[in-house]
Every structure is written in structure tokens, then in C-alpha cells.
Amino acid sequence: MRRPRFRRARKRDTAQTELVYHDRASYALDAQLASLAAAGDDNAFTSLVTRFHPAVFRWSLIFADDPDEAEDIAQEVFVRVHRQIGDYRSDGPLEGWLYRITRRAAAQLRRTRRRRGRLALTPAARPLRDVYTTDPGGRVDRQRAATVIRELFAGLPRRQREVFDLVDLQGLSPAEAAERMGMKPVTVRAHLFKARKAIRDALLATHPAYGELSR
Amino acid sequence: MKCQECLEELATGSLRDLQVDSPVMQHCAICPDCGPLATALRDREYTAATVLNSLPPMSNPITIAETAGVISRRRRLGKIAVFATGAALVATVWTSIFLTATGQRMFNIDGLPNLHTETIALTCLSPDQAGDLIGPYLRENGSLYYVSKSGVRAITIRGSRKELATARQMIGEFEGNDPVACDWNRKFNDMQGALKRAGFGDAATGGGRSADMVPNPVVDPNPVVEPTPVPVPNPANPPNPSRKR
Numbered sequence: 518m519r520r521p522r523f524r525r526a527r528k529r530d531t532a533q534t535e536l537v538y539h540d541r542a543s544y545a546l547d548a549q550l551a552s553l554a555a556a557g558d559d560n561a562f563t564s565l566v567t568r569f570h571p572a573v574f575r576w577s578l579i580f581a582d583d584p585d586e587a588e589d590i591a592q593e594v595f596v597r598v599h600r601q602i603g604d605y606r607s608d609g610p611l612e613g614w615l616y617r618i619t620r621r622a623a624a625q626l627r628r629t630r631r632r633r634g635r636l637a638l639t640p641a642a643r644p645l646r647d648v649y650t651t652d653p654g655g656r657v658d659r660q661r662a663a664t665v666i667r668e669l670f671a672g673l674p675r676r677q678r679e680v681f682d683l684v685d686l687q688g689l690s691p692a693e694a695a696e697r698m699g700m701k702p703v704t705v706r707a708h709l710f711k712a713r714k715a716i717r718d719a720l721l722a723t724h725p726a727y728g729e730l731s732r
Numbered sequence: 733m734k735c736q737e738c739l740e741e742l743a744t745g746s747l748r749d750l751q752v753d754s755p756v757m758q759h760c761a762i763c764p765d766c767g768p769l770a771t772a773l774r775d776r777e778y779t780a781a782t783v784l785n786s787l788p789p790m791s792n793p794i795t796i797a798e799t800a801g802v803i804s805r806r807r808r809l810g811k812i813a814v815f816a817t818g819a820a821l822v823a824t825v826w827t828s829i830f831l832t833a834t835g836q837r838m839f840n841i842d843g844l845p846n847l848h849t850e851t852i853a854l855t856c857l858s859p860d861q862a863g864d865l866i867g868p869y870l871r872e873n874g875s876l877y878y879v880s881k882s883g884v885r886a887i888t889i890r891g892s893r894k895e896l897a898t899a900r901q902m903i904g905e906f907e908g909n910d911p912v913a914c915d916w917n918r919k920f921n922d923m924q925g926a927l928k929r930a931g932f933g934d935a936a937t938g939g940g941r942s943a944d945m946v947p948n949p950v951v952d953p954n955p956v957v958e959p960t961p962v963p964v965p966n967p968a969n970p971p972n973p974s975r976k977r
Contacts (some may be wrong), residue, residue, distance in 0.1 A: 563793070566793045566800070570791075570796060599803075662784060665783050666784075683786075685746065718771065720772055721769065725735075
């Protein structure tokens with residue numbers, strides 16, 4: 518059981534080292550912030566959080582059922598980053614490292630919640646958490662986001678969610694998504710194919726000729 | 733392009749990559765069924781991308797960073813506490829095993845009674861007699877002796893090395909120091925067994941040999957013929973050869 522996990526880890530490392538850095542200045546800044554934070558500089562860590570919080574929150578939205586859960590995931594990600602920042606090797610982009618932490622944190626949070634029975638209710642039936650906000654527009658945006666997540670991703674497996682979001686919603690190429698997820702591009706394309714089909718099926722079913730397509 | 737092909741393309745293709753001059757878009761421009769469908773699909777994904785990509789996090793990043801630091805330090809302390817508790821637990825278990833008699837007995841550590849099994853053959857004493865002799869010396873937990881019920885003249889003892897040595901010594905003393913009694917005892921037992929086999933039962937226990945204890949003559953199928961005595965020739969008076977003839 519351990520052997521495939523080890524192989525996957527090695528594959529991921531290889532993919533990471535082969536990455537081409539488009540923005541060298543950004544990469545250097547990330548590496549500098551990470552090394553300062555690892556040395557115990559709280560200001561550097563705060564800068565790092567400020568820099569990556571929106572991205573981590575955006576990634577968390579795909580693993581969560583609503584924006585509030587995404588906030589919890591993002592918080593957990595930065596707790597882990599604070600503890601593990603010393604393990605970060607500057608031979609890969611900090612963004613990819615953070616993305617992997619986000620995936621693991623989200624998966625762990627889901628497992629914990631499932632174990633505690635908090636996910637017994639479906640996302641649709643779950644009452645919205647009462648998050649205080651002085652911005653009514655912000656509240657509307659969050660509700661819309663929750664609706665979008667429910668509509669698009671409710672029935673999708675986690676990997677298909679990720680791939681569809683990275684490629685079709687965030688605009689990455691399948692190869693870039695594969696690098697970020699530590700998967701082969703062909704696997705990413707297969708997940709993308711299934712995800713698109715699952716998401717568009719309901720709408721396509723309204724077409725008169727859909728019966729022939731589904732056959 | 734037919735509606736079928738267009739639908740197949742729309743079902744799994746990338747809507748971002750659809751150009752105006754692509755066959756799918758050209759078909760959608762003229763088809764009353766596929767056109768609205770393609771537009772609806774693109775709208776939905778565009779809206780989803782816009783909503784998700786433009787949604788800012790509610791939390792303040794500075795608060796997030798501070799909370800992360802606090803929780804991280806608390807978890808580190810918790811980890812140390814868990815490690816220390818585990819180490820203390822291991823130390824306690826270790827101590828209880830090696831310093832208390834219960835632990836030593838439970839894990840059979842050297843220096844404590846290690847039970848062995850040994851079978852001692854008996855020549856003189858009966859197994860029950862041997863058991864009576866050694867019983868008081870088997871005092872360790874789990875020490876036992878076994879006596880065969882099938883009549884084998886042996887006793888099996890389970891006990892510590894010390895107990896086994898004592899048992900051997902005791903049995904040896906009683907088996908070796910009274911050879912006469914031991915011999916008489918064995919002979920008596922053998923005779924008693926022979927009488928029982930011959931059908932006299934308990935009559936032999938009366939002791940002594942009387943006329944009514946004589947067993948019925950048993951006809952031996954292969955009787956041993958005693959050799960006839962051969963006269964020893966006397967050198968002073970040799971036999972007469974003429975007479976012999």
C-alpha cells in the first residue's frame with residue numbers, strides 16, 4: 518500500500534523540478550519571504566499570507582461546499598504553512614507547494630467533518646452560517662458563489678472538480694493543471710472530459726437530438 | 733455539421749477555445765436548437781468563473797496570519813505534550829515490567845521462575861508414591877506433576893530448575909537407598925500381576941504360598957525338554973567296547 522504513494526511523491530517532485538518559471542522576480546520574492554518566515558520573521562509570514570490568501574481562498578472554494586467552509590480551509594492551510602515553512606525547498610514555486618497543502622488540508626477537513634457527522638446534511642439542506650458582514654453586496658456575492666458551487670460541483674468527484682476549475686474556470690492548460698496536481702496530462706484530460714460531460718449533461722438534455730447523443 | 737456532431741463537441745469540448753469561425757460556432761449561428769444551447773453553456777461557465785474568481789475572502793489576512801501563528805505554536809506544544817505523555821507511559825510500563833514481580837512473571841524475564849518439563853523414569857517407586865514425595869516441593873505458580881494412568885512407570889514434572897533438581901534428588905534418594913525393599917517390592921508387584929493374569933485375582937494379596945494358591949497347570953504348547961543327563965566317563969573304569977557292541 519505504501520509503494521504507490523512513494524512513487525506518486527517522486528513523480529510529483531519530478532514534475533515540480535521541470536516547471537518553467539515565467540516570472541522570475543515573483544519567484545525570487547516568494548523564496549525570500551519563505552526563507553524569512555522559516556527563520557521566524559512574523560512580518561514576512563504576514564506578507565506571505567497577504568500575498569497568497571486570495572489564491573488559497575479561491576482554490577479552497579472548489580474543495581468546499583460554500584465560501585465559509587473555504588475560509589476554514591484557508592485558515593487551516595496557513596496554520597500548516599506556519600508549521601511547515603521550513604520544509605519548503607526553493608527549487609519549486611511556492612504556489613504549487615501551497616496548492617498541495619490546500620488539497621491535503623481540504624481533504625483532511627472533509628474527513629474530519631464526515632467522521633464527526635457534520636456533513637450528514639446535504640449542502641443544499643444545510644443552513645447558511647451566520648457570517649457577520651457589513652457589506653450586503655458581499656453577502657449576495659457569497660450566496661451566489663455557494664449556488665454556483667452547488668450547481669456545478671455538487672455531484673462531481675474531487676479530482677474532476679479540481680481539473681474543471683483549473684482548466685475551464687481559471688484558464689490553465691491541461692499540462693499546467695497536471696503539473697500543479699502532480700498528475701499526468703492524459704489523466705487530467707480524462708478527468709476533464711468526464712467533468713465537462715457531467716456538468717453540461719443536464720443542459721444538453723434539453724436539446725431535441727440529445728437522445729441520440731446519449732445512446 | 734449536424735446537430736449530433738455539434739452536441740458531441742459541446743458535451744466535452746472547451747468552450748473557451750471555440751472560435752467564431754469554427755465549424756461548431758458556424759453551425760450554432762444557424763441552428764435554432766444548438767445556438768441557444770451553446771450560448772447557455774458558455775454563459776453558465778462564464779458566470780461561474782466570474783463569480784468564483786472575483787469573490788474576495790472575508791477574513792483579514794493579518795488576522796489569518798496571527799491566528800495561524802497562535803494555532804501553530806499551540807499545536808507544537810500539544811505535540812510536545814503528547815510526546816512527553818507517551819514517553820512517560822512507556823517509562824511506566826517499562827518500570828512495571830522490570831521492577832515488579834507481576835510484570836516479571838507476566839513477561840517471563842530472566843531471574844524469575846522459568847518453568848521446564850521433565851519426565852523421570854521410575855524403577856522402584858510407583859508414580860503415585862513419587863508424586864507424594866515431590867508434591868510439597870512444587871510451590872511455584874504453574875508447577876505441576878503428571879502421573880500416567882496407563883501404568884507407565886514414570887512421572888512428568890513441570891517446574892522451575894530448582895524444583896526439578898529437588899524432585900530428581902528426592903526420587904533418586906528413595907529409589908537408590910533401599911535396594912532390597914525396592915527389589916522385594918518390584919518382585920511382589922510382578923508376582924501379583926502374574927497371578928492376576930492367571931485368574932486368581934486378589935487371592936494373592938493374602939501373602940504366603942499355600943496349596944489353594946497354586947494355579948491351574950497351564951499346558952505349554954512348546955514345552956522345554958530338559959536334556960537327559962549324560963554319564964560322565966570314568967577314566968579308571970573305561971566302558972567295554974565289546975559290551976557296547
